Amino acid sequence: MVSTLHENTRRTPVTVLGLGPMGRALASAFLDARHPVTVWNRTPGKAGDLPGRGAVVAGSVQGAVRAGHVVIVCLIDYDAVRATLEHAPADWEDRRLVNLTSGEPAQARRMSQWAAARGIDYLDGAVLTPTPAIGTPAGAVLLSGSRHVYEAVQETMAAVGGTATHVGDDPGRASAYEIALLDIFATSVNGIVHAFALASAEGIEPERFAAFAAGIGGFLPEMITRFAEQIRTGHYPGDRSTIASAASGITHIISTAAGHGIDVGMLTAAKTTIDQAVADGYGPQGLARLTTVLRAPARARA
Secondary structure (H helix, E strand, O other): OHHHHHHHHOOEEEEEOOOOOOHHHHHHHHHHHOOOOOOEEEOOOOOOOOOHHHHOOOOOHHHHHOOOEEEEEOOOOHHHHHHHHHOOOOOOOOOEEOOOOOOOOOHHHHHHHHHHHHEEEEEEEEEEEEEEEEEOOHHHHHHHHHHHHHHHHHHHHHHOOOEOOOOOOOOHHHHHHHHHHHHHOOOOOEEEEEEEEHHHOOOHHHHHHHHHHHHHHHHHHHHHHHOOOOOHHHOOOOOOOOOHHHHHHHHHHHHHHHOOOOHHHHHHHHHHHHHHHOOEEEEEEEEOHHHHHHHOHHHHHH
């Protein structure tokens, strides 16, 4: 016990504001790393087993912030973050604020300006892994904002496990990564459930379809890497597949799905982009070229 207490005196005190599933996971990881941990939640009774493991439950935001040298906030949105921190102490000397609340890049930049106006050292961040991965080698957090603030919290944030990576001085950069990655996830999930609906309408059993669908997923990592290189160089060879071929294929998908009464809204939107690319003369090029078509001003694509 003596050695544990002595070790804790050398660990950075951490405060976690917000005890949803991710907030509890973060607090647990800091406890596992033997940091003194204080927690606060607007609604009492959310701390679970954290007090029994050594966490102190603060009765107020003021008390919680005063207890931590690194203050982690993980709430429902940026409005909740600002409303909560309005009740925090005015003196943030020797404290750093790390906001791991999900939001938009513009919100992160505005939050950074809000913090700067109050003399608060601020980092914005994005947690890229689910709660079970926090505190394990699979944990991954992106942080953005001032490099010197990152360096000040780097050792403490190692408790989240895996990697806590600084992605730049722009406080919105971590959120930008998160939003773009969520774009992949959201559209992929939509594609998966749409494909299952279409297969089911054609009488294909889910398990039989899944055996082949999993193989499609296996192509994606290499494709992502290849697309990145093509986008960087501005060279879009059509040696593997072409936009013209995609135009034909998506037409067949839309026709078949619509024939079964399945919604085709997302597919129709994708076809609009593909058709524009063909009209622009990009039909023989590879699919990564669609990135530039999507980024073109709407009036230029009209």
